[in-house]
Amino acid sequence: MAVATTVSGILAAVNGALGLITKGVATHDESVIEKATQTLVDEIRELNVATLQTSEDNVRLIKSVATLEHDLKAANEEIAKLKAKKRELSRYELTPITEGPVVYRLKSAYADKEPIHYRCPKCVNADKTGYLQPVRVKSAQYLVCADCEFEYFAGFLPPPDYSKLIALMAR
Template identity: 35%
Template sequence: MPVMESLSIALSTIGAASQFAKGIMDTKVDAAVAEKVMELRNLVADAQTQLLAAQSEQSGVLAKLEALEKENARLKAWGVEKERYALVSLAEGTHVHRLKVSAQNGEPIHDLCPKCYADSEKGMLTYAGLKDGHKHFVCSRCKQSYLGQYVAACADIDYQPRGRMRGF
C-alpha cells in the first residue's frame, strides 16, 4: 500500500476517533471520564499534527527525488551528447568543442562554447564578423566572445555582417 494512501487512512481513522471522543464528552457522564476524554482528544490532535507534518515532509522528499531524477537523466543525455565533440583550436589560446565529422548525423559542422560545454549546456558559436583582424565568434547562449584565426588581408577592416542584401 503506498505511503500516501496509508497516511490518508491513518488521518481518517484519527478523525473518527476524535469524533467518538467528542460524542463521549457530550454525554457528560462524570468529571473523571470527561477528563480522560479530554486527554484522549489532545493525544488524537497531537497525532493528527504529527501525521500532517510527516505527510508534508514526504511530499517535499518526493519532489526533491523527482528533481534529482530529472537532473540525472539530463546529465546522462549530456554525457552521450558531449562525446560527439572534440576540442579544437580556433587560434592560439582559443579552444572550442567542434562536432566530429563521424558524429554529424545530418547536422552541419559547428563549434560549441567552452564555457557552456563545461556547464553541460550546448551554446553554439556564431560568426560575428572581424574584430581587430581576427575572425570573431559569439556564443548564442552566454554571449561570450571568442577570437579566431588572424586574417592578415583584412586586418585594417572591422567587418560586421549586416544581413542579406537585395538582389543577391
C-alpha cells in the first residue's frame, strides 16, 4: 500500500511538472521550463527508486513463498508418513511377555494374511521392522530382535515330554 501511495504521489508530481513545462513553453519562460524539467527528472528518479524497491520486495516475497511451499511439502510428507505408521501400528497391540517387557503383537484379526508375530517396540519407534525371533537357551525362551538384537525374556519352557518316545521304545 505504501508503494502505491508513493507511486501515486510521484505520478501526480510528474503531471504537475509537465503542466509547468507546458506553461513555460507557452509563455517562453526559460527559468520555468528549466525548473519544471529538473522537477520532472527528480520525480522520475524517485519513481525508478520506488520501482526498484518494489522489485526487490517482490523477489523477497517470491523467495518467502518458495520457502513456505517447500516447508508445506515437507510437513505434508511427514503427515503422510505418520498416518502410514499409525495405520501400520493399528494392526498391532502392545502385549506383555512374562511379567516385564511389552512388545507389539499382530492382532488376531490380521492373522489371515500373515502369521501372528511380535515386534520390538524400540525398533518400531525408530521406524525399523524389529521382528522378534524366538530363541531357546536351555529351558529359557527369548524373543530376539532381528534389528537391534535386544533379547526379551519370554519365560521358561516346560521340560520335554518323553512319554511318547518311551512308549515307542517299549514296544
